[in-house]
Amino acid sequence: QVQLQESGPGLVKPSGTLSLTCAVSGGSISSSNWWSWVRQPPGKGLEWIGEIYHSGSTNYNPSLKSRVTISVDKSKNQFSLKLSSVTAADTAVYYCARGYSGTLGYYYYYYMDVWGKGTTVTVSS
């Protein structure tokens, strides 16, 4: 079964760039799925960051769009997140996840069925 594993620095300086990678194992990143990033600040709820398809198509949370870049590396079966100009408010557990989407009847569905274990990123000097 598909497994996801996040990796990257656990500490980033303010105004710097957060960079994380999600390695996909047990399946191909070129499957018919969207590959997503979600974060959770300490003691708070989940926030969807964005997603990428193996073709390179992306969708981003409008509130983060100016600072976020998600990319895919099919040769390494992984995808990545870059978040620029970080502040303490970007301190969170960052999860990668596999997304399913499509249209059923009149309506569009989207859900994430496989999640990584998450990685904690702290923004501090």
Next chain:
Amino acid sequence: SYELTQPPSVSVSPGQTASITCSGDKLGDKYACWYQQKPGQSPVLVIYQDSKRPSGIPERFSGSNSGNTATLTISGTQALDEADYYCQAWDSQGVFGGGTKLTVL
């Protein structure tokens, strides 16, 4: 931007039925899903496309969605169901509800 609203907390006695609501404008015109998250763990999908259960999710978990409200129902609630629950839908982006802490006491 689109918003989903959940009650911050719900309490239920063991063996009873727990209902967690998720409200959003015309949510019934979208598909909702639900995630369970226990402390220190990643979210787990428990309901997708309003009412479908992924493989391995117990039958006591069910879902519905109509009008402006989606509902997650847990029948015969067990102590191990105590967790945070998040609803999620799509509105040009992924949108999560604020989460509901389910306490089984």
